[in-house]
Amino acid sequence: MATRFKLYGHQRSGPTYKVALALSLFGEPFEYEHVDLPKGAQKEPAYLVKNRFGQVPCLYDGTHHFCQSASILQYLAETLKKFDGRNPEEHARIREWMFWDFDRLAPGIYRSRAFALGFRKGEPAVVDNYKAEGEAGLKVLEDHLSKHAWLVGNKPTIADIDIYGVIFHAAAGGFDLARFSKISDWKRRIESLPGYATPEELCPAGTKAA
Ligand SMILES: N[C@@H](CCC(=O)N[C@@H](CS)C(=O)NCC(=O)O)C(=O)O
Secondary structure (H helix, E strand, O other): OOOEEEEEEOOOOHHHHHHHHHHOOOOOOEEEEOOOOOOHHOOHHHHHHOOOOOOOOOOEOOOEEEEOOOHHHHHHHHHHHHHHHOHHHHHHHHHHHHHHHHHHHOOOOOOOOHHHOOOOOHHHHHHHHHHHHHHHHHHHHHHHHOOOOOOOOOOHHHHHHHHHHOOOHHEEEEEHHHHHHHHHHHHHHHHHOOOOOOHHHOOOOOOOOO
């Protein structure tokens, strides 16, 4: 069946998962193409015309190729009218969470995971620093979720999907989420939404048809 969307990504890429999960929660089937990062496929000219930054994910909507997972989530919310804010203030709050994520949460958690899984090497002080940054980010999130069920407003938005895509990988980075009961409750709320699926289900280590 022809689908509107085609996602280029890698199963172990957190940003790829954010977009795949959004499409699934939005109820949008999509074609998926595995980009072989270890072989450098993301730096090949044929891929660079789709994503000038030479990274995954990249989303094709039938007309344009889009990159940067947070921007892609905003594009999906705006065009499909789901998981979006209801007014300019909520749109700004969503952006605040997504900008904070890539500044303060994702580096600590994604890098700690990369060290733990052996994708990256680092001196102990560097490893400890990323771990501490991840812990500090989790504390901010836990505090907010102790007063709110969702990150913005009273329903799930792309801010929740974006940050879930980081929290999903926290355990693999050595973070004990059992110590963060509000994050754990919120995580379960997202996992019970219709269309929820794991990276392995959405992004096979190979290309899948829609
Ligand atoms: N800010 C980007 C980050 C994308 C990113 O870091 N992608 C990584 C995989 S998780 C990548 O493509 N790495 C390969 C490379 O940079 O050559 C986004 O959110 O889309």
